[in-house]
Amino acid sequence: MSFAKLGLLPPLTQTLADLGYAVPTPIQQQAVPAVLAGRDVLAAAQTGTGKTAAFVLPLLQMLAATPATGPAPRAVVLVPTRELAEQVLASCQRYGAGLPLRSYALYGGVSHGPQLTALRDGVDLLVATPGRLIDLFGKGELRLREVRHIVLDEADRMLDLGFADDLATVFQALPRERQVLLFSATFADAVRALAQARLRKPLSIEATPRNTAARTIRQWVVPVDKKRKPELFLFMWRDRGWQQVLVFVKTKLGADELAERLRGKGIAAEAIHGDRPQASRQAALAAFKAGTVAVLVATDVAARGLDIDGLPQVVNFDLPLQAEDYVHRIGRTGRAGAAGEAISFVCADEAPQLAAIEALLKKKLSRDEEPGFEPRHQVPATLGAAPPRRPPPLAKAGAGRGRTPGNWVGFDERPARGAGRGRPGGAKGGRGGR
Numbered sequence: 001m002s003f004a005k006l007g008l009l010p011p012l013t014q015t016l017a018d019l020g021y022a023v024p025t026p027i028q029q030q031a032v033p034a035v036l037a038g039r040d041v042l043a044a045a046q047t048g049t050g051k052t053a054a055f056v057l058p059l060l061q062m063l064a065a066t067p068a069t070g071p072a073p074r075a076v077v078l079v080p081t082r083e084l085a086e087q088v089l090a091s092c093q094r095y096g097a098g099l100p101l102r103s104y105a106l107y108g109g110v111s112h113g114p115q116l117t118a119l120r121d122g123v124d125l126l127v128a129t130p131g132r133l134i135d136l137f138g139k140g141e142l143r144l145r146e147v148r149h150i151v152l153d154e155a156d157r158m159l160d161l162g163f164a165d166d167l168a169t170v171f172q173a174l175p176r177e178r179q180v181l182l183f184s185a186t187f188a189d190a191v192r193a194l195a196q197a198r199l200r201k202p203l204s205i206e207a208t209p210r211n212t213a214a215r216t217i218r219q220w221v222v223p224v225d226k227k228r229k230p231e232l233f234l235f236m237w238r239d240r241g242w243q244q245v246l247v248f249v250k251t252k253l254g255a256d257e258l259a260e261r262l263r264g265k266g267i268a269a270e271a272i273h274g275d276r277p278q279a280s281r282q283a284a285l286a287a288f289k290a291g292t293v294a295v296l297v298a299t300d301v302a303a304r305g306l307d308i309d310g311l312p313q314v315v316n317f318d319l320p321l322q323a324e325d326y327v328h329r330i331g332r333t334g335r336a337g338a339a340g341e342a343i344s345f346v347c348a349d350e351a352p353q354l355a356a357i358e359a360l361l362k363k364k365l366s367r368d369e370e371p372g373f374e375p376r377h378q379v380p381a382t383l384g385a386a387p388p389r390r391p392p393p394l395a396k397a398g399a400g401r402g403r404t405p406g407n408w409v410g411f412d413e414r415p416a417r418g419a420g421r422g423r424p425g426g427a428k429g430g431r432g433g434r
Helices: 010-018 026-036 051-065 082-095 112-121 130-138 155-160 164-173 189-198 226-240 252-264 278-290 323-330 348-361
Strands: 041-044 075-078 103-106 125-128 149-153 179-184 203-206 217-223 245-248 269-272 295-298 313-316 340-346
Touching: 010 051, 010 082, 026 041, 026 051, 026 179, 026 203, 041 051, 051 075, 051 082, 051 125, 051 149, 051 179, 075 130, 075 164, 082 103, 082 125, 082 278, 103 112, 103 130, 112 130, 125 130, 130 164, 149 155, 149 164, 155 164, 155 179, 155 189, 164 189, 179 189, 226 252, 226 340, 252 269, 252 295, 269 278, 278 295, 313 323, 323 340, 323 348, 340 348
Parallel strands: 041 179, 041 203, 075 125, 075 149, 103 125, 149 179, 217 340, 245 295, 245 313, 269 295, 313 340
Antiparallel strands: none
């Protein structure tokens, strides 16, 4: 199926062709015609499957077909984070390059001045975080009376971040006649309740099973004591020959400490979290995408909205408190059909989070202990979990990989391995067969 058969007009299909997009993804095939027909939509699709284009493309077409009568926005996309706002805006500008439309993003942490200027100059499609949108609306700087289309992207995350009251305020300010679209990779019960209250006879689309990760992502768990997580990461970085890794941690302090420790070992690392200024976060992300930063350490503020082509690995240094965030974290790799790896370092007191993740995924994650890093405090078994796989002891030092001494504190003392980790069948790199 071509994009033209979805009902998209030549300016859009030509832009997509120029960008190298030939065939719409399943979520685009189902959602684009429904949105163009004016239906309210509740859509679930895995991260990295073209979810953003599924609502941006039809929105751009409908806006282009109806000339603006003033500077006020006619479509609003609400997102939970600044990073996601920038990503969605980039998609709007990229797909709408051949159309006479203006798109802009509003979010906190930056000056009001440029945002007010953009609103006064006129915006057709506005991407915004709820807090900044409510702020400018309450000050009379933003009109919502002309909005005919509203999208909630990652609505579950907005509810987790406490935006429920802001969402209610936004909907009260909108015209009664409007099209409402909810798109997300996961749909908790709270989101479905929100849909029942705000959407009118929505078309429910599930392009992929609910709350699942892409099949191209190999996932596994490495049991380890909490205090040894940093040295385990350093060892695997060297031993596996990793080049670019996105690491998720639980706290802002933890992100800063891990990034500093990695820099101390000669690894170009940066941390991004909510306490860092927006410009600093954008600079760190740009450096990571460009390859000048090898490890980006992030809190869950970055789990939604990071679009990094060809990212090979995601490491959960700490498991997330919410199981749904695991799906979004690992969705940063394995995008657009590419292969990816998701490795989770799990200590004993994270067993409840691991059990919740496995219940959400409806499958058990394999446990693969790293020789020399076997935990003194075993991770309790989750329901139906297989015992961890332990490689047999080696007959002599130097054969294969060898055991890591318990006092190992970094990779500086060990030469890089050219052949990677030995494994049955002679596979090299990655995890193989997983």
